[in-house]
Amino acid sequence: MSTLKTRGALISDMQPRDLSHHVAYEAGRGIEEVARELGLDPEGLIKLSSNENAFGPAPKAVEAIREYAPKVHSYPKSSAADLRERLGERFGVDTGQIWLANGGDGALDYLGRAMLRPGDDVLVPTPGFAYYGMSARYHHGDVTEYPIRKSEGFEQSAAAVLESYDGERIVYLTSPHNPTGSEISKDDVETVAERTADETLVVVDEAYGEYSETPSAIPLVGERDDVAVIRTFSKAYGLAGLRLGYAVVPDAWADAYARVNTPFAASEIACRAGLAALDDDDHVEKTVETAAWGREYISENLECRTWDSAGNFVLCEVGDGESITADAQRKGVIVRDTTSFGLPECVRITCGTRSETKRAVEVLNGLI
């Protein structure tokens, strides 16, 4: 037996592999959690900390979920194929080039599974979305970083990425970028792809792409074999709790999907809801319009420095992000402290409904 008992504690030879470089994902806090902790009524709280859709799920998706609920005892059937086909038509790519997954996060994992060999490096933005590095490490990759500099207004450019590039296997670009809201142009994406090694994949994360007017990088996927794009149903379609996202990948290696796909990871309900949400134009339009209004309202009315954003959120320099977040919570407004992004002087405010956004600005102005 390899298990020793010393002073009541079990010491076992059986341990996970070395996870000391792995970090836990810090999600925005939920209404219930905050209400319970502060002894507040959850009804009175506004959650603007996770870039969720202020209008809830697309109503057509809710209908599809209800309709299919009595049949979830069966394994998923054809809706994943239907959704892949629909998305392929929408973006002018083959069905096989759409890799459905359990959220955009799942799509990042699939690219890691397909591409990374043990010890491969990936290049990620800092500040940036924590899951790029996490996912790479799960797949035995090492992480290096390129800066998106506050001193340069968080502007993104090919030159800034290439300055840090050193032959990594995957380069992650985020447009619109979380948490800064900045974008990288399709031309710059192409330049990064051009100037990096043939074996380097450029992954453009467009989780907030629907909110932006900048052209998507998806057309590059049709032209090159080294650019993939991530999209999600979590944001503009309001399906974050269902977990549905996808990668759009080049035709040259699209068939790797069958070898990396966890069976049924994109569930039947998720795919049916996704199909319905794609038809719910009113919901997306209202969502995108209100986010655009919210960005402008926050930048014009919040009494601190903000940065232009193309997403459904705005980064705001409030002073002490942690204490302002705690104080705002006590007043019923949950925003995201960006300390974990390396920006302790800022918070990120998700654009809510008009009245939620106004209330958030009022509360924060009282605290800044």
Ligand SMILES: Cc1ncc(COP(=O)(O)O)c(C=O)c1O
């Ligand atoms: C930049 C970025 N990429 C990807 C995701 C993943 O989204 P999901 O896994 O919900 O599709 C998020 C979620 O917040 C994000 O901010």
